[in-house]
Amino acid sequence: MDTLARGEAAETISSEQAPRRRRRSRWSDARRQIRHGWQLYLMLLLPVAYVLVFQYWPMFGVQIAFRNYNVVQGITGSPWVGLQNFERFIDSYMFWPVIRNTIVLQGYELVATFPLPIVLALALNYVRLRWFKRSVQMITYAPHFISTVVIVGMLFVLLDPRTGLLNNLLGLVGIDAIDFMGNPDYFRHLYVWSGVWQSLGFNAIIYLAALAGIDPELHEAAIVDGATKIKRIWHIDLPGIAPIAVILLILNIGSILSIGFEKALLMQNPLNLATSEVIDTYVYKVGLASDVPQFSYAAAIGLFRSVVGLLLLVLANQLARRFAKSSLW
Known part of the structure; x- marks a missing residue:
């Protein structure tokens, strides 16, 4: 009996030590890998430091959304007000206008910009004249390198009611000048459509790369079976780029409230505020551009936008995993 008891005790001790041995073995393997590839880990150190310093450390300041922030008192010294800033935004008269404008504008942009690069990539994929294909790629890709400020400046020049090229052409056919930027x-x-012109070629590159990864034997077999180009696109190309398209769609849905304020702010004027005032421009105005900057209120609005965007991202990912069998995670 004593021998049996000692055997059971030894098995118990060994079973308790097994996880420690596995952890020790994994740690030794990790150290061995680091020693063998220390150059790669050294290269990884800089981007990790960048993410920690510029992405995670600023999260410490998010707490000003829950405080009545004062520059003199600092972040930790400012009084805690809880959800007061969020309630103020939700109860304000600007809540629904800026939410509606942001969702409508971003939804319109998503509908316009998402399918067109796919169409362009599919069309270029079947072009046989190499010089024509390269020319179209260059023409559609070049606007991507034009800055947002220049794009908006071009719009003002082309659409000016008195000297704009478009209004001059309308005047030739007897149509009165239209104040496009003020309406x-x-x-x-x-x-939206200036953004489509600027980003169409660049976005199509992603799908062209995905199309290049499709096995050519699939097309050869389809041609032997007598499939037309339309059928090859529908049954080979579209399924081949579907995972990439789904991932990009999920990311776009997740950022539906983060439209960016630069272009909207540059195109904005007192006459078109009814549709041009979005969340980002409103945050900029109340947080920085007002006579009395409201840092806590602006931070609360920005945090509200980020939380809603995260929820939309998770929801879109779950729907994509269920119906499209493809997702981010």
């Missing part, structure tokens, strides 16, 4: 009904169309 709120035109703001969304100008914003």
